[in-house]
Amino acid sequence: MTLRLEVPTDFGFTEEHALLRAEARRFLAERLPIAELRRQVDAGVRLDRGLWKEIAGLGWVGLVLPERFGGAGLGWLHLGILMEEMGRRLVPGPFLGSLLAGIAIERGAGDAQRERWLPAIASGETIASLALVEPGGAFEGAAITASADPADGGFVLRGRKTHVVGGADAGIVVAAFREPSGRISLFAVDLPAPGVAIEDEVSIDPTRPTARIAFDGVRVGAGARLDGDGSRALAETLTRGSAALAAEQVGGAEAVLQLTRQYAIDRKQFDRPIGFFQAVKHPIVDMMCGIELARSLACGAAAGLDADTPAAPVHARMAKALASDVYAQAVRKGVQLHGGYGFTWDCDVHLYFRRALWSRPMLGDAIHHRKGLASALGGEA
Amino acid sequence: MARPEEATESRENAEFRRQVRAWIQANQPAHPGFKLPQTFLEVESERQFDFLREWQRKVYDAGYLGLDWPAEYGGHSDPHKRQRIVSQELNRAGAPFLVNVIGLQWAGPTILAYGSEEQKRKYLKNILSCEDVWCQGFSEPGAGSDLAGLQASATREGEGWVVTGHKVWTTLAHFAKWMILLARTDPTAHKYAGISYFLFPMDAPGVTVQPLVKMTGEGGFNQVIFDRAPMPADALLGQLGQGWQIAMTTLTFERGAAEGTGGGSATSTAESVRAVAALAKRMRRDGSPAAADPVIRDRLAQLWIEEEALRLTAQRARVAGLNMDDRPLATRLMNKLVFSELGQRLTELACEVLGPDAVLWLGDPSAPDKAEWPRAYLNSFGVTIGGGTSEVQRNIIGERVLGLPKTK
Ligand SMILES: Cc1cc2nc3c(=O)[nH]c(=O)nc-3n(C[C@H](O)[C@H](O)[C@H](O)COP(=O)(O)OP(=O)(O)OC[C@H]3O[C@@H](n4cnc5c(N)ncnc54)[C@H](O)[C@@H]3O)c2cc1C
16 A cells, blocks of 8 residues: 655645734734743743633634534634644643643534534633643653543443643643443543542643543543543644644744754854854854744645545655654754853743753654554565 | 656656667767766866766767757757656666756856857856856855855956956866856945856966865865955856846756756665665675564654655646645745755665664775665755755745745
């Protein structure tokens, strides 16, 4: 079998995309200058409800969800553009969790379930999250040990999940469990619920609060189990989430490029701007090239999702792998080229450094995705 | 494998593509049985040259070259701009490259942009048909990266000019009928202002072409020494003293920063990750297929990501709104740098995949794939050095795209 890696020639780009970008950029520049982000970080704000309401009011949370379930019904390229802009500004809060949970329900649930949960998620009224990773770390369904056992016409859920974005503020969590048959199923659990214990994590990225969730014999009705094939829904959610998170990573790396470029122009040593020296200039150029390449893959993945091509999962893997590496390299060089200042709390680069390290393993790191790509490349070893 | 361009192609274009594909299939020459060059940078012998030239003529006669060029100069004034489709299909078929690369891709488009009506009529058709092969006399022993430091001079003599000087690394000079030549016409003017651009006849008296041997041991480029070599008045392209500006136009074509191609591609070796992956399936390593080795798999996947990213970047560059950062030049100017360095890493990985047999060289009967991979790896440096080195590309991108302070 040969793999067809098609992306529409024009990526499906329209003026509407440009308008969304302009709108998002303007809004975030006004609403979230870096001083405001720092204020929140220093104050340990976990959730800025005002900001969350505004973002939800713009329709961003439900951007790709169908209109009949309260979403905006826009495409993945729209979302990619939005994620890139949010990544640039390090938008804090539970956005990613709600996004992933919405995708998982949209992909994995029946219509009645979609009607039940999606409108509240899309409107931002309910914060939602996806609980996938377990202690010990795994990127895909195969390693899931949390269990769902049938009981009294419903299920009893047991297990521990980590790195649940916005978990402590979530009203719904979508979590993956294994049934006795071995099958993976997704469950949407309304919170709070008896037997669910949620604990804040102390994470390297203070702008994206996460939680540990323990399910200790949690009883749910049969309707909590999403109707569709859990493994498949999970895979589709990971593909879409990877494409979206890659776009966010590209945005973050772009912000680091801008900061570093400006510093290379402003900072003088040996009577010249340091950007004159090729030991400084060339790594900044390499940073830019990497970002442009990763951006192309993120756009390609999004366009593939919009056109529903078989290439989309491959491009999503590629995008997440390259964007993870590119962001990590950008922050590494970014800190280094800011010199002593780069090592201080005052220098903004470390905020991006934290986000880069946080987002690298989430939804699969570069090593994980390259492993998957190697199989696709060779068909078989 | 279907390419992305085809996914949303108009019916007309899809039909055209099918025609081209069928024509190539029916007409692509069999391997001639002697060693063919991997790229135009290493055409060594007469028989290699004749074989390639014959192929280009055939493509032209079939109507598949110069589609985008005006009909009055031998092209086809194709309103659909379908030359790209032909190039893609030639590539895909692994057809021999079109040998007149400098003519088709750099000299021709530059003449189209700056030439007089007579010059266009005189040169362009013969470029397409491969009647005349072109070479490029820019670099000199003392002026490589610092191209504007060139010293070769052209001085007025009667109606025409005489050229004295020394050019180096001149690809295809040993077969070329014409050279795009940069020479200093005003030694007193500022470095950049005193240069003019000429269309020089290689058969002029006083021209000596001396072959240079590349590190692969093969021929392909030359030194060209001019000893009061004459050229006629109409050899001047554009205005006197405008040479630097015109040269920059040529370089944007050469570095892939602009599309000006009369058609064709510069290489016929499919140096794609797929080819190396296929190699890895054939080669063994510690008793198993090399393709089963997790480290090799990881590196193949990495290069596949970059190859695909580069392809999508070229595609994205054509969608203005998706350039996104108000630096549209970025995606164009980075092309040569990323492409050439990727090619280098890919061919190097191929050599590693070969294992100990990577040391077998051209002519050894048991060399895997006739030693094409180590040869391609050595040759890959021609691309990271020629046409402006990677270091110089980084300077250009840093300064022109990112606005970093200029390196002198
Ligand atoms: C295969 C091949 C084919 C060629 N064909 C042609 C041809 O047909 N016609 C033609 O005119 N020329 C041709 N060239 C010449 C080519 O354009 C030059 O080799 C190239 O521009 C580099 O110049 P140089 O060789 O003098 O190296 P140099 O300029 O001497 O460079 C030596 C090293 O110093 C580095 N360096 C130099 N300046 C800087 C700087 N400012 N910043 C950072 N690093 C720097 C370079 O990157 C390189 O690593 C060809 C070259 C090759 C390899």
